[in-house]
Amino acid sequence: xxxxxxxxxxxxxxxxxxxxxxxxxxxxxxxxxxxxxxxxxxxxxxxxxxxxxxxxxxxxxxxxxxxxxxxxxxxxxxxxxxxxxxxxxxxxxxxxxxxxxxxxxxxxxxxxxxxxxxxxxxxxxxxxxxxxxxxxxxxxxxxxxxxxxxxxxxxxxxxxxxxxxxxxxxxxxxxxxxxxxxxxxxxxxxxxxxxxxxxxxxxxxxxxxxxxxxxxxxxxxxxxxxxxxxxxxxxxxxxxxxxxxxxxxxxxxxxxxxxxxxxxxxxxxxxxxxxxxxxxxxxxxxxxxxxxxxxxxxxxxxxxxxxxxxxxxxxxxxxx
Numbered sequence: 001x002x003x004x005x006x007x008x009x010x011x012x013x014x015x016x017x018x019x020x021x022x023x024x025x026x027x028x029x030x031x032x033x034x035x036x037x038x039x040x041x042x043x044x045x046x047x048x049x050x051x052x053x054x055x056x057x058x059x060x061x062x063x064x065x066x067x068x069x070x071x072x073x074x075x076x077x078x079x080x081x082x083x084x085x086x087x088x089x090x091x092x093x094x095x096x097x098x099x100x101x102x103x104x105x106x107x108x109x110x111x112x113x114x115x116x117x118x119x120x121x122x123x124x125x126x127x128x129x130x131x132x133x134x135x136x137x138x139x140x141x142x143x144x145x146x147x148x149x150x151x152x153x154x155x156x157x158x159x160x161x162x163x164x165x166x167x168x169x170x171x172x173x174x175x176x177x178x179x180x181x182x183x184x185x186x187x188x189x190x191x192x193x194x195x196x197x198x199x200x201x202x203x204x205x206x207x208x209x210x211x212x213x214x215x216x217x218x219x220x221x222x223x224x225x226x227x228x229x230x231x232x233x234x235x236x237x238x239x240x241x242x243x244x245x246x247x248x249x250x251x252x253x254x255x256x257x258x259x260x261x262x263x264x265x266x267x268x269x270x271x272x273x274x275x276x277x278x279x280x281x282x283x284x285x286x287x288x289x290x291x292x293x294x295x296x297x298x299x300x301x302x303x304x305x306x307x308x309x310x311x312x313x314x315x316x317x318x319x320x
Contacts, residue, residue, distance in 0.1 A: 005308055012304050019296045020072070024065050027289045077290035082279070087287045091272065091294070097167050098271035101194075101264070102256045104187045108195030109252060113202035114245065118238060120203060121210025132203065139200035144193075148266040151193040162189035165268035190267045194256065202245060202252075209241040253302035 059067075071077065077087040120132040139147075156164035163169070163186050172179040213219060214237060222232050261273035268274070272291060279287040 005311075008304060008307055012300060015300050016297065019300065020069055020293060021065065023289060023293045023296065024068060025061075026292075027285060028061060028064075072290075072293070078286035080279075080284050080287050082282055082284045082287075087290045090275065090287065091290060094270060094272045094275045097269065098260055098264070098273065100183070101187055101191055101260055101269065101271055102253070104191030105194040105198060105256055105260075106252060108192055109198045109202060110245075112195060113199030114206065114242065116199070117203040117206025118210065118242075121207040121214075121241065122233060122237075124207065124211050129207075133207070136200040136204050139197050142197070143262075144197045145262040145266060147196050148190070148193045148263045151189055151196070152266055155189045155192075162186075167270050186269070190263045190269055193267075194260065194263050198252065198256065206241060206245060210237055213237050213241050253298060253305070 068078075075088050077091070079085065080087045080090055083090055116132050120129045123129050152164060155162045167183060167186050168179060169182040169186075172182055219232060219236055222236055223229075260271060261276060263269070264271040264273035265277050272294070275287065276291045276295075278284075279291070
């Protein structure tokens, strides 16, 4: 077990290095540089060259990469020209909101997806299974921002049950009960919008696992011995089918990255996704580069977690 984890960690290290190098190279190809947005069009060219020299922008790319990656290891992503403050502080503020949104989305995904998958698998080819399967096909084919817009229009504007923007009602004291309830209220609708798309994979996988498990020899034997059908499902089919779902926890995290970017923008939710799109529009390259690196790290770590969990659930996949 530990050999597998260590080996998987060794494989992850080069991935992180390649990711950082890819992010840096892509940022260097973007129009402008770290001075973009900080200087006016009438700045003296001699002064401009002096600033570029001070910031190391005239150094070879490998020197710039070295300086940048050393700063990243120290938590220094540079300074945002829009907010005139370290990018790490801005991202930290927004990251908390995104983490809460992702947590609520995961709760919705598993709270809705697992029961739907269990019902669909148990009653496969019945009417209820056809309804659930049709929804999953629709979910696979529909972009997440469509679900977000529909959820905002119905739950926010038509029914008026949920706020249509922000992360908390203004004027509330942080830490108070009203503040916490307001934060939760603002999280429900965008979290549900993400979950409505995110659960389709869980439902389809669980359905397939249940249908496959129902045909296994030990299930046929249990039924032949006269075990009640409810016991067969609860103690054998459901238990063996639900466990592998835990292995996809890391991949759920990866899928949430793309989902929060669009949902946060639609709901004007102050998270990392909203900050990412805003920074692209105003060419705040320092923040954009930092966020792309963090999103990539989250995807790599999510895949690592999934492999580790899957090795615990199913020891057969461990590398000998």
